[in-house]
Every structure is written in structure tokens, then in C-alpha cells.
Amino acid sequence: MSAESSKKELAVAALRNGTVIDHIPADVLFDVVRLLGIEDMATSVTIGNNLQSAILGRKGIIKVADVVFPEATLNRIALIAPSAKVNIIRDYEVVEKHHVTLPDELFGLVKCNNPKCISNNEPMRSHFTVVNRQPVTIRCHYCGHTQSH
């Protein structure tokens, strides 16, 4: 076992039940924190940033005890951190491990950057279609404007 992976095991092992989100690029870590609504949670949360990563250079990690996020919530992360990996922990064991995947359509997640779009002027949910995944480009279902992330 390499030093790198044993360190990771240790970090994960500290959590009895909950969710670990790993491989988040360092510069978007706090965007992910906000997106998941972690600031308002009462459970124990560990956030690490600027950790060494062979793939990302510097990465961030978020560990949330006793919370399993809905799939739809986790997939929102794909928009800003497509490299992120989700580990579900039960009794100190990783019982589930997967990448986040950007859904084909995004509801209520992103704000349209066209100020004259109806979605910015009515109490309604935004709706985007993913037109490209790498880099991520999405098109507003209402006004047709495209934006990149």
C-alpha cells in the first residue's frame, strides 16, 4: 500500500457514516460547499483543501457525517467539479463509490446570464439543456442563450 492511499484510507476511516466527496479542484471547493448547503448543516463536517493530487495538482475534500445526499444534489456538483468522486460510508466502510455525472437537463440549478430572460424576471425555476460536456456548455431552455462553466 502506498503512502498516498494509506493516508486516504485514514481520512475516510475517520468517518463512521456519511458522505465523502473527493477530487474536487481546489479553486472550486467552496463553491461545492455552498452548492451542497453545508454551511447550514448541524452535523460534523470536515473540509480539506490544497491537498496533493497527482491528477488535479491541488484538490479539496469534503466529509459530511450522517448525511447521504440525494443523487440529484450530488450531480449538481458535476457542473463545477466534473472530476469529483463520491464515497458513501457506512460503518467505516466505503459501500458506494462513483463519479458525479452531469444530467442532460438542469432544473433550478444555474441562473441564466441573460438579464432579459423570462427566467430572471418571473418566480420560476431555470431550465438548461447540456449541449456540450467538455467543456461544459449549457443552453437556456427559455431564451436560448448558451453559457459555459
Next chain:
Amino acid sequence: MATNSLVSIDDISKEEILRILSAAQYFEQNPDHKILDGRVVATLFFEPSTRTRLSFETAVNRLGGRVIGFSDPAVTSTSKGETLKDTIIMVSNYVDLIIMRHYLEGAARYATEVTDVPVINAGDGANQHPSQTLLDLYSIYKTQGTLDNLTITMVGDLKYGRTVHSLLMAMRYFNPTFRFVACNELQMPQEYIRFCDDNGIAYTVHSDFSEAVIDTSDIIYMTRVQRERFTDIMEYERVKDLYNLRNSMLANSRPNLRILHPLPRVNEIDRDVDDNPKAYYFQQAKNGLYARQALICRALGIEVPIVNK
């Protein structure tokens, strides 16, 4: 959402376009066919547009329908802060069809999501205006006898002109050749150039409104170059008259050439072109009536008789 709504020209297939043009042709021959049998149509103009509203309301009246609605949002509850959703749901209680124009982009699409009554988009900000595109297609079809294999020259403001963008996209089924004539600042956006590439549509790009371009065109689609589109006023002053059409420029043009313009024009088409039989912009506006009659029947699911050619 009602399936017969029309929000964007992209929503309809080639077959549907041809069916609408055939219906438009029927109404040109039978403009007063009272096919609507007293059905009630709302024209909701959250943004005033007298030209478009008169065309739609005339279409409903000639078809024997009734019109309710407003032409000035200042008199409605919208000005008191009512949401679009609430207005649409309220109006849906009374009518069989909603024809709406709105200053916000995507408003018509959203309206289709909150009502089961069919919606026709009569313009949503800078976004879509499909009845304009259908009247353009009908004008081309009528004057050329076909939509296939035509050379269409678009002139003026190709960057912000939504009519040229929609026409370009709708023509993709008919193997057109486009010529894009504009100054650098107002040339056809990359997005539409890519659309042409992806769909195998032939095009050439010109900064010169030359005789070589004019003399090889079947259709010249003129648009207005507006001062407020320019970031550099000096640039506007330099190019403002380069894309004006004068009668003398048409001396060696093709006999089938027709000049189109979505109107209103300012001085991009000289008055001396008006008497040339190739000037078609006033008839083009009239064709809007027939195209809109066809669209209204489509939205209401009413069969239009086939024309005798």
C-alpha cells in the same frame, strides 16, 4: 403544453412548413373563409407592436373568430406586479388560443408550460418571431415558385437581426446558398456560420454590397443598420450608407430577383426602388396575413382545404 403551440421556427418540421405554406396559399385565394366559427382568440401584447397585432387580429377576424386582449400592458395587472403565469392562466379560462408578444426572451416558451391552451409566439424580445419567418418563406415560395436551390443574399445587420437568423435556420431543408453582406461589426455570428457548416449549407461572406453579389441573387433580404448597435460611432458613420440599395444597382439583376425587407425601413432601400417590379416588401407584409391565418388554424387543429393549383 398544447402540441400545436408555435414558439420557435425550430419547433416545426419541413413537412409542417410546407403544409403551412399550402394553407397560406389557400387563404390568399379565400381570405374570408369563416373557418373559426366564432372561436375566441386572445392577443396579449405585453410590448406594443401595432404592425404585428393588426396583422394577427385581421387574420382572426377574416377567419370568423373573435378577438379579446390588450395592446398596452400599462392597462393590465402586469403593471401592478402580476406574474406572467397568473395572467396566462387567467386568460386561458376564456379563450381557445393565445397569441402573445413579450419584451422578455423565453416568455412564450414559459407560457406554454403553464397552460393547455395553444400559444403562438408573436415575438419574445430579441429571441423568436416565427410568424415573420413563415411569411418570409411564403413570400419566397410565391415569388420563386419553389423554396429549393435558391441564392439568398442577406444585407445589413446580420448580427442582431433575428429575422435573418430564423430565416437561415428554416431554409436548411431547402438546399439554399447564402451570401452574407455586412460590415465586420454586424456580420453573421459564429453560431450561425457553424450552423451552416454543420448542415452543409453553402455561403459566402462579403463586406462589399457589389453588383457581382446582386446579379447572382434570387432573393435579397435587406435589414436596417441601426446606430445603437455600434460601439464605435465613427465606424457607424463610415458604414451606414454602404448597405443601402438603389434602383440603379438592380440594372443587371436576375428577372426573378425579389427584394424583401421585414419593415419598417428607413433609408436602406431608396424610394426609387419602390416602383421596380422586383421590390416585394409591401406584398411581403400582406403575405403575413395569409401566413398568420394558416398558423392560427394549425394552432387550433383546424383542417384547411387543399388549394387547386
